[in-house]
Amino acid sequence: MSPAEQNQPVPFLDLPAVHAPLRDEFEAAFATVLGHGGFINGPEVRRFEAEFAEYCQAREAIGVGNGTDALELIMSGLGIGPGDEVILPGNTFIATAEAVLFAGARPRFVDVLPDTLLIDPEAAEAAVNENTAAVIGVHLFGQMADTDRLLEVTRRHGLAFVEDAAQAHGARFSGQRAGSVGVAAGFSFYPGKNLGALGDAGAVVTQDTALADKVRRMADHGRAANSRFHHDLVGRNSRMDSVQGAALSLKLRGLDQANAGRVRAWEQYVNELPAQVQPVARHPKAEAVYHLGVVQVDNRDKVCEVLSAAGIGWGLHYPTPCHLDSAYTAYTESLPVVERAAERILSLPMGPTITQQQVSRVCEVLREATSATG
Numbered sequence: 001m002s003p004a005e006q007n008q009p010v011p012f013l014d015l016p017a018v019h020a021p022l023r024d025e026f027e028a029a030f031a032t033v034l035g036h037g038g039f040i041n042g043p044e045v046r047r048f049e050a051e052f053a054e055y056c057q058a059r060e061a062i063g064v065g066n067g068t069d070a071l072e073l074i075m076s077g078l079g080i081g082p083g084d085e086v087i088l089p090g091n092t093f094i095a096t097a098e099a100v101l102f103a104g105a106r107p108r109f110v111d112v113l114p115d116t117l118l119i120d121p122e123a124a125e126a127a128v129n130e131n132t133a134a135v136i137g138v139h140l141f142g143q144m145a146d147t148d149r150l151l152e153v154t155r156r157h158g159l160a161f162v163e164d165a166a167q168a169h170g171a172r173f174s175g176q177r178a179g180s181v182g183v184a185a186g187f188s189f190y191p192g193k194n195l196g197a198l199g200d201a202g203a204v205v206t207q208d209t210a211l212a213d214k215v216r217r218m219a220d221h222g223r224a225a226n227s228r229f230h231h232d233l234v235g236r237n238s239r240m241d242s243v244q245g246a247a248l249s250l251k252l253r254g255l256d257q258a259n260a261g262r263v264r265a266w267e268q269y270v271n272e273l274p275a276q277v278q279p280v281a282r283h284p285k286a287e288a289v290y291h292l293g294v295v296q297v298d299n300r301d302k303v304c305e306v307l308s309a310a311g312i313g314w315g316l317h318y319p320t321p322c323h324l325d326s327a328y329t330a331y332t333e334s335l336p337v338v339e340r341a342a343e344r345i346l347s348l349p350m351g352p353t354i355t356q357q358q359v360s361r362v363c364e365v366l367r368e369a370t371s372a373t374g
């Protein structure tokens with residue numbers, strides 16, 4: 001590390017650096033949209049949907065307003081609603097639970113595996129009852145949940161298997177891409193995601209063309225096929241903007257390379273982290289894309305203080321498990337693995353442009369922090 005690089009702050013995610021090389025292409029694409037004036041669901045959205053479906057090894061992709069809407073539209077599109085229960089891990093972003101509740105169903109939170117912190121298929125199976133309609137496998141931190149075992153469980157009980165792939169664009173499990181395994185998958189293109197838009201956006205990805213048609217129409221006010229004025233479904237407004245479609249197409253071209261940058265950074269973390277800082281494990285069948293660089297550490301608050309003092313960005317995903325959050329007291333459970341992890345997890349700086357020097361700097365500060373905090 002050169003003296004100039006020593007003690008430099010390290011951002012949690014450097015989005016300006018990610019977007020700088022694409023600036024001219026973004027501006028040209030925006031000018032095209034301004035020129036044709038089809039700002040919503042325009043040709044850029046159609047093109048991106050086709051490209052993203054192919055990327056995910058799926059038949060259909062439908063651009064929607066955001067990832068939460070994508071999951072909710074999947075629930076409603078599958079006819080899941082009042083009286084139904086949906087199994088999901090307690091360790092996820094709150095949006096997964098919101099989608100279940102806004103569809104009118106009841107979330108049933110289950111525990112996660114201690115090594116990957118992803119949904120435990122046995123816990124999911126143990127939670128199945130006569131009201132269960134679906135299991136949501138959340139592919140958290142860039143790693144897919146164990147879809148082999150989750151599919152066994154959902155097939156055995158005749159349940160829908162839905163993927164929350166908001167953090168896993170390009171990840172694989174047993175060679176299959178996120179988005180290609182379940183009955184449908186919800187993706188978020190929130191700007192900080194592996195594939196991020198320049199604002200809010202999301203997609204539903206599915207192999208099921210009938211479900212795709214229903215979701216597409218529900219996201220556009222339930223409009224009947226080939227009709228401007230007739231609505232044969234109760235729908236809503238959750239459509240993708242054309243500028244987001246254009247930006248996403250441009251960024252999709254570089255997604256594999258961007259993911260490779262994250263994998264390199266993670267491998268370096270695993271080699272250089274001090275022993276007191278334990279990286280979240282990868283399942284041998286998983287090809288992870290490290291949306292987040294998550295580790296577990298004791299004395300987390302102290303470690304965070306030292307990181308902040310050194311100008312190192314950090315995050316917590318997630319410090320309050322969904323089943324313990326104050327709006328969710330009606331759905332609380334005892335989930336010891338989630339609860340223990342919530343006190344110890346820490347997300348380190350991660351992104352496609354993070355440098356070797358930056359990862360080394362983070363590890364150096366973590367060494368100081370952990371030796372100081374014991």
Ligand SMILES: Cc1ncc(COP(=O)(O)O)c(C=O)c1O
Pocket residue numbers: 066067068069092093095096138140164166167187188189190200201202
């Ligand atoms: C696991 C997970 N599910 C769902 C969502 C919801 O996506 P959005 O923020 O685009 O609504 C997110 C994104 O923040 C997420 O990380």
